Amino acid sequence: MSANSAVLQALIFDVDGTLADTERDGHRPAFNAAFREAGLDWHWDEALYGELLAVTGGKERIAHFVARHRPEFAQRPDYTEQVAALHKAKTRHYTQLAASGAIPLRPGVARLLREARVAGLRLAVATTTTPENVSALLVPALGPEAMARFEVIGAGDVVPAKKPAPDIYLWVLERLGLPATACLAFEDSENGLRASLGAGLATVVTPCDYTRGQDFSGATAVLDSLEGLAIPDLRAWLSAAAAPV
Ligand code: XBP
Ligand code: MG
Numbered sequence: 001m002s003a004n005s006a007v008l009q010a011l012i013f014d015v016d017g018t019l020a021d022t023e024r025d026g027h028r029p030a031f032n033a034a035f036r037e038a039g040l041d042w043h044w045d046e047a048l049y050g051e052l053l054a055v056t057g058g059k060e061r062i063a064h065f066v067a068r069h070r071p072e073f074a075q076r077p078d079y080t081e082q083v084a085a086l087h088k089a090k091t092r093h094y095t096q097l098a099a100s101g102a103i104p105l106r107p108g109v110a111r112l113l114r115e116a117r118v119a120g121l122r123l124a125v126a127t128t129t130t131p132e133n134v135s136a137l138l139v140p141a142l143g144p145e146a147m148a149r150f151e152v153i154g155a156g157d158v159v160p161a162k163k164p165a166p167d168i169y170l171w172v173l174e175r176l177g178l179p180a181t182a183c184l185a186f187e188d189s190e191n192g193l194r195a196s197l198g199a200g201l202a203t204v205v206t207p208c209d210y211t212r213g214q215d216f217s218g219a220t221a222v223l224d225s226l227e228g229l230a231i232p233d234l235r236a237w238l239s240a241a242a243a244p245v
Helices: 022-037 046-052 058-069 071-075 079-099 109-118 131-142 167-176 190-198 231-242
Strands: 010-013 122-127 152-155 183-187 202-205
Touching: 010 167, 022 046, 022 058, 022 079, 022 131, 046 058, 058 071, 058 079, 071 079, 079 131, 109 122, 109 131, 122 167, 131 152, 152 167, 167 183, 167 190, 183 190, 183 231, 190 202, 202 231
Parallel strands: 010 122, 010 183, 122 152, 183 202
Antiparallel strands: none
16 A cells, blocks of 8 residues: 555535435425514525525525625614524424425435445534534434434534535544545535535535536536445545545
């Protein structure tokens, strides 16, 4: 083995768009339900939501929408509390949707997680969504032990700067106690890829409906799905990514 070859020790997964089509099946409907419940006339249709996804983080996305489309709402003295309350309600709607089984995992995800565990790879999550959304998605799909499969879960506001900042990946790497060269990241979006590459991680991208067509330059591989992907492929890609050019 050459001094430059890297040994794969951990897989770090983005959640939204990567493990499931959560923006389509969960987040957008949950935002709209929260707006309706609050008596607001806001409705994010698919096209608008596609634009708003440029901003990661639900609270940040609401604030971005207000700045662009409802600037008068930001003048309310309780504006910050209103955004927090809307986001809390949105999370409640999202977790209810997920618990009902309405957000299936993408093809190949459950199998790859299983095979990774059998192969002795460590698993982690790096996401901008809230920790409760992660378990709400994974427990119905993978069973009650789902969360215990992941050694580190980096989620939500544990870092102040969300993707495309690399902070959440750096936070996860530090807790894993591993260098980026021993890990592979899995992402679905340009923002996510910028975050993982910024942390020095070789990254496999599986675009979802909302992110197809984005710029994935720098990715180790861009695939339709994780279906058919085997652990030896991942080991080979990591070695290739670490090899001198
Ligand atoms: C996911 C996001 C999140 C979700 C909403 O990005 O951008 O904001 O849309 O989650 P990534 P919250 O997949 O790159 O992590 O409302 O819970 O913040
Ligand atoms: Mg994503």
